[in-house]
Amino acid sequence: MRRLLVPILGMGFFASIGGLAPLQAQEPAIDPASIPMPDLEFRPTPEIEREYDKYYFFQRDETDFATAYDDLRDCDSYSRQFGYRVTGNAAQYAAVAGAIGGALGGALGNALADSLYAAPERRRLRRVNMRTCMGFKGYRIYGLPQGLWDRFNFGGTSGISESRRQELLQIQARVASGPRPGVGEIVQ
Numbered sequence: 001m002r003r004l005l006v007p008i009l010g011m012g013f014f015a016s017i018g019g020l021a022p023l024q025a026q027e028p029a030i031d032p033a034s035i036p037m038p039d040l041e042f043r044p045t046p047e048i049e050r051e052y053d054k055y056y057f058f059q060r061d062e063t064d065f066a067t068a069y070d071d072l073r074d075c076d077s078y079s080r081q082f083g084y085r086v087t088g089n090a091a092q093y094a095a096v097a098g099a100i101g102g103a104l105g106g107a108l109g110n111a112l113a114d115s116l117y118a119a120p121e122r123r124r125l126r127r128v129n130m131r132t133c134m135g136f137k138g139y140r141i142y143g144l145p146q147g148l149w150d151r152f153n154f155g156g157t158s159g160i161s162e163s164r165r166q167e168l169l170q171i172q173a174r175v176a177s178g179p180r181p182g183v184g185e186i187v188q
Contacts, residue, residue, distance in 0.1 A: 055145065079125075
């Protein structure tokens, strides 16, 4: 069995690098004109500028929609890999709640600890990762007021359907491949 397994695995490897891999379903081309361009016009204020680290978008000159969409999906896939484990005081609280209230108390304690500590940290890690990844790809980063940002972005790594996530990434790609904004650039 061992002798047979190695050649079979080897054939799959060589077929894939030799272009003999099975055909994969191609995604249909997306017409960027069919994607609404969100309103990005605003007047910066000190309050809005303080929130630029949370609410921003990307833009790169001379980038087409398909490239921007691929770049955003690539960086988003890296951001999905982040996990955050509750430790320290939050974990101790959850353990005490579990000991006091049994299974229900433990579940409630874990949910509380996650909402208080882990969820905000996952959002922060996603923001950092997206900015680093898209910055590495040469995109400029521009701040926005939260109200405008909320119209075409999502903050967490869960709680959103995959189809909605892709719709929002397409809108972000439309913005990223669009004209350079006049205000809000974040210089890192």
